[in-house]
Amino acid sequence: MNPNASNNPTIKDVARKANVSIATVSRVLNNLSGYSDKTEQKVNQVIKEIGYQPNAIARGLINKRTQTIGVMFPNVSSYFSADILHGIEEFANDHNYSVFVCNTDEDGKRTMKYLHVLREKQVDGIIFSSEMLKEEYYEVLQAMKVPVVLVSSKADYASVPYIKVDDKQAAYDAVQYLILHGHREIAMVSGTETDTMAGTTRVEGYLKALQDYGIPFKENYLVYGNFTFDEGCIAMEKLIQNAPEATAIFAASDEMAVAVLAVAAKHGLKIPDDISVIGYDNLKLAEMAVPPLTTVDQRLYDMGKLATGKLIDMIENHCVADSSIMPHRIVERQTVRRLT
Amino acid sequence: MNPNASNNPTIKDVARKANVSIATVSRVLNNLSGYSDKTEQKVNQVIKEIGYQPNAIARGLINKRTQTIGVMFPNVSSYFSADILHGIEEFANDHNYSVFVCNTDEDGKRTMKYLHVLREKQVDGIIFSSEMLKEEYYEVLQAMKVPVVLVSSKADYASVPYIKVDDKQAAYDAVQYLILHGHREIAMVSGTETDTMAGTTRVEGYLKALQDYGIPFKENYLVYGNFTFDEGCIAMEKLIQNAPEATAIFAASDEMAVAVLAVAAKHGLKIPDDISVIGYDNLKLAEMAVPPLTTVDQRLYDMGKLATGKLIDMIENHCVADSSIMPHRIVERQTVRRLT
DNA sequence: GAACATAACGTAAACGTTTACTCCTGTGAA
DNA sequence: TTCACAGGAGTAAACGTTTACGTTATGTTC
Numbered sequence: 001m002n003p004n005a006s007n008n009p010t011i012k013d014v015a016r017k018a019n020v021s022i023a024t025v026s027r028v029l030n031n032l033s034g035y036s037d038k039t040e041q042k043v044n045q046v047i048k049e050i051g052y053q054p055n056a057i058a059r060g061l062i063n064k065r066t067q068t069i070g071v072m073f074p075n076v077s078s079y080f081s082a083d084i085l086h087g088i089e090e091f092a093n094d095h096n097y098s099v100f101v102c103n104t105d106e107d108g109k110r111t112m113k114y115l116h117v118l119r120e121k122q123v124d125g126i127i128f129s130s131e132m133l134k135e136e137y138y139e140v141l142q143a144m145k146v147p148v149v150l151v152s153s154k155a156d157y158a159s160v161p162y163i164k165v166d167d168k169q170a171a172y173d174a175v176q177y178l179i180l181h182g183h184r185e186i187a188m189v190s191g192t193e194t195d196t197m198a199g200t201t202r203v204e205g206y207l208k209a210l211q212d213y214g215i216p217f218k219e220n221y222l223v224y225g226n227f228t229f230d231e232g233c234i235a236m237e238k239l240i241q242n243a244p245e246a247t248a249i250f251a252a253s254d255e256m257a258v259a260v261l262a263v264a265a266k267h268g269l270k271i272p273d274d275i276s277v278i279g280y281d282n283l284k285l286a287e288m289a290v291p292p293l294t295t296v297d298q299r300l301y302d303m304g305k306l307a308t309g310k311l312i313d314m315i316e317n318h319c320v321a322d323s324s325i326m327p328h329r330i331v332e333r334q335t336v337r338r339l340t
Numbered sequence: 341m342n343p344n345a346s347n348n349p350t351i352k353d354v355a356r357k358a359n360v361s362i363a364t365v366s367r368v369l370n371n372l373s374g375y376s377d378k379t380e381q382k383v384n385q386v387i388k389e390i391g392y393q394p395n396a397i398a399r400g401l402i403n404k405r406t407q408t409i410g411v412m413f414p415n416v417s418s419y420f421s422a423d424i425l426h427g428i429e430e431f432a433n434d435h436n437y438s439v440f441v442c443n444t445d446e447d448g449k450r451t452m453k454y455l456h457v458l459r460e461k462q463v464d465g466i467i468f469s470s471e472m473l474k475e476e477y478y479e480v481l482q483a484m485k486v487p488v489v490l491v492s493s494k495a496d497y498a499s500v501p502y503i504k505v506d507d508k509q510a511a512y513d514a515v516q517y518l519i520l521h522g523h524r525e526i527a528m529v530s531g532t533e534t535d536t537m538a539g540t541t542r543v544e545g546y547l548k549a550l551q552d553y554g555i556p557f558k559e560n561y562l563v564y565g566n567f568t569f570d571e572g573c574i575a576m577e578k579l580i581q582n583a584p585e586a587t588a589i590f591a592a593s594d595e596m597a598v599a600v601l602a603v604a605a606k607h608g609l610k611i612p613d614d615i616s617v618i619g620y621d622n623l624k625l626a627e628m629a630v631p632p633l634t635t636v637d638q639r640l641y642d643m644g645k646l647a648t649g650k651l652i653d654m655i656e657n658h659c660v661a662d663s664s665i666m667p668h669r670i671v672e673r674q675t676v677r678r679l680t
Numbered sequence: 681g682a683a684c685a686t687a688a689c690g691t692a693a694a695c696g697t698t699t700a701c702t703c704c705t706g707t708g709a710a
Numbered sequence: 711t712t713c714a715c716a717g718g719a720g721t722a723a724a725c726g727t728t729t730a731c732g733t734t735a736t737g738t739t740c
Contacts, residue, residue, distance in 0.1 A: 020719075021719070023699075024718085026697070035717090035719075036718065053459055054460055055401075055460065055697070056461045059698080063698075076429055077425060082417040099440065101429055110433075120396040262629075265630045288569050290602050290630045350725090350726055350727085362727080363690060367728095372729095374689070375688065379688080400695095401694095401696065
């Protein structure tokens, strides 16, 4: 009588049926040495027969490794996160890691809860995406003693590498692109005003480009959104109200750029005839826009992959990876007009 | 000397420091009965002091429950999946489950690999999204003995509930909406021809509506894409070529509808003046489109939540949940013109 | 004050693996 | 013939929990 009929078969069942010890089964499972070809075959045959699959939980308990990483996003469903997640997922899976997704909502409480859950679940590493790594988070991360990498974000802790583009330079390039196309009345729809990561640095790039080309900055040309479409719409409305002379707009995210397009259309403004627009991110969304959006590409998918590579390296080699500045480039589509 | 200095503290450390047995610590941890207020306080104090957190892996081993579910998508980064994932993630987290994301790429091999990984990792349940549940998958799912629920998909297995809208009816309603707006030359950009789920059923709805209103079906009015923007573009090009008399187009996904918009614009066709368009999904993308896309809403986010609710119910109550037909509705925006 | 219930714990087995040790057997060299 | 050694295998401890069961002390009831 099988003493273990209803449950999934365990290594014990295999051992019994193959007339060997569980140690031997374990050895062939992990292809170590210490068994003859004959037993190996016998064991493998039994495994096939009874459909045995190792229990990763038991494995994790003794190995203190779960082959699992956690990924934290401010908003999983944003089109921005989706690309990064895709890269992470793919790389992780190819290297035999599974990924827990966490949606922080940019909420401290939620984030802390997730951090604790991830600790309890014994993840081998954590990727923190597009969000500030607050002191508070860093501390529990330290306590967990697991590697962390930041993507599309940055922090000044030696032990946590980051991957991001040079936001200031990228913004500079975008604005310069506009300038080189003959624009001088350039407005900006910035990201969150308090975001020192992707908010203020891009504004700095904008300001610097203006300055380098001797274009005076006008207060009313700078409005803030929070990177989303909805706030992008509001921002654009303000711009139409307060800066009707602008001939071009630099939006700090593609979502907001698309919002600019939408609101412009609503007001009967033609793109790029009446106003030029350049975005930031190069989401699929940019391609889909009408007209297709000129934007700065930051290769989100690759950033996800790269981040995961670094993380796994840190996990497996107990080292700390270098940070990377991701190259960016402007992809020209049809929303910027050359002024004659 | 602390015998466990470098590692995370365990229940043993707590027990030792609080001068109780590990059983007692476990009891207060799970707030069972069997200890005095005094010991409870002492234990809790020690827990705080040394920053103890339970090890979910060890727990999982003995409880045979991991508080973890797996979610399979054909493409995690599609704007369609993103909404569903968001709903799933949120509901799961609120009920103390973590979620593993899996990206199948609609590839049988990959899917099978994931299924095995999920089994090894001992997930408590699985959500299968927007993909056919092949016999092959069903079998290993059966062997795993974990609950499964389908979202935006359907299968005829009594043990696996599904959540979806009535695709045929929804398509019917969309086309009827066009008809009631005076259109009779209605083309369709369908989803994958071989997809009996979201492909052919929507075509059936289209056909039925035409029939009910006495409109003859024209072969050249029906083209196929695979729900994505790129194939939507190709499909629309075909339509412009082969069905220039069409006054309205029903697209089987918002992505394809947006492709229709884009290609139309490219050809100088004005929406909705020259041609009307209705989509399917009601993604955020629909709102973002220029002009905003009229489409049929299928509440993806809620479907994700509902699916997770059902799954957790099945996990915790060892029952099998009912299937649900999600209500759909048409959300009117600006891509359909009333023909006079 | 005996009998008994109950609260408050502790002991140890169990979950499914991995792995350090140990043991046996056969082979080749001296 | 003896010895060393290696290959092939088993035993048992360990990972960090939960929990069935046992034990002790403290009432409570008659």
